Amino acid sequence: xxxxxxxxxxxxxxxxxxxxxxxxxxxxxxxxxxxxxxxxxxxxxxxxxxxxxxxxxxxxxxxxxxxxxxxxxxxxxxxxxxxxxxxxxxxxxxxxxxxxxxxxxxxxxxx
Amino acid sequence: xxxxxxxxxxxxxxxxxxxxxxxxxxxxxxxxxxxxxxxxxxxxxxxxxxxxxxxxxxxxxxxxxxxxxxxxxxxxxxxxxxxxxxxxxxxxxxxxxxxxxxxxxxxxxxxx
Numbered sequence: 610x611x612x613x614x615x616x617x618x619x620x621x622x623x624x625x626x627x628x629x630x631x632x633x634x635x636x637x638x639x640x641x642x643x644x645x646x647x648x649x650x651x652x653x654x655x656x657x658x659x660x661x662x663x664x665x666x667x668x669x670x671x672x673x674x675x676x677x678x679x680x681x682x683x684x685x686x687x688x689x690x691x692x693x694x695x696x697x698x699x700x701x702x703x704x705x706x707x708x709x710x711x712x713x714x715x716x717x718x719x720x
Numbered sequence: 721x722x723x724x725x726x727x728x729x730x731x732x733x734x735x736x737x738x739x740x741x742x743x744x745x746x747x748x749x750x751x752x753x754x755x756x757x758x759x760x761x762x763x764x765x766x767x768x769x770x771x772x773x774x775x776x777x778x779x780x781x782x783x784x785x786x787x788x789x790x791x792x793x794x795x796x797x798x799x800x801x802x803x804x805x806x807x808x809x810x811x812x813x814x815x816x817x818x819x820x821x822x823x824x825x826x827x828x829x830x831x832x
Contacts (some may be wrong), residue, residue: 651823710763
């Protein structure tokens with residue numbers, strides 16, 4: 610079974626708007642990661658947040674982590690058409706040797 | 721650096737045939753893994769390796785074998801292909817502990 614589950618499954622917004630995606634997971638983690646996948650391509654790493662961190666920024670990306678609720682969110686500010694892609698959260702197991710992905714959020718940014 | 725290279729990009733097999741998906745990385749990463757991606761299912765871990773000579777099972781290992789004789793290569797073998805193995809397969813690697821994964825571009829397999 611999947612450790613992480615993203616919400617919503619699909620999101621459609623206008624260019625310039627902010628996009629928020631959420632991820633929930635089931636068991637304790639060492640870190641949580643977010644990845645992006647353009648259609649027909651491999652996944653690209655966006656950001657990693659450790660279990661003792663609450664918020665992290667990278668350019669237009671903001672990730673939060675709430676370990677008490679076992680949830681994370683990815684915020685993309687001032688979205689662009691080029692941000693159209695699928696976004697996945699991934700969590701590791703306690704042993705730190707397996708990374709489990711959620712089902713992803715499909716984001717469409719309309720010009 | 722080429723990163724993670726997967727071959728072939730596309731393959732069509734008949735039920736019962738065997739084949740090997742190749743994965744090579746030139747970043748000297750200790751950790752390598754294979755995932756399959758099916759529509760609406762996200763990625764599921766098949767097998768992984770934390771270093772040469774060491775492999776272990778992931779979430780969905782049945783029907784697949786792996787070996788890790790060198791740091792660079794991590795081939796995935798389908799022993800007797802089944803239609804349920806129709807999927808897109810991704811190889812990924814990571815330096816040291818399980819941090820950022822670097823992915824290949826994928827191998828699309830169809831089993832008839």
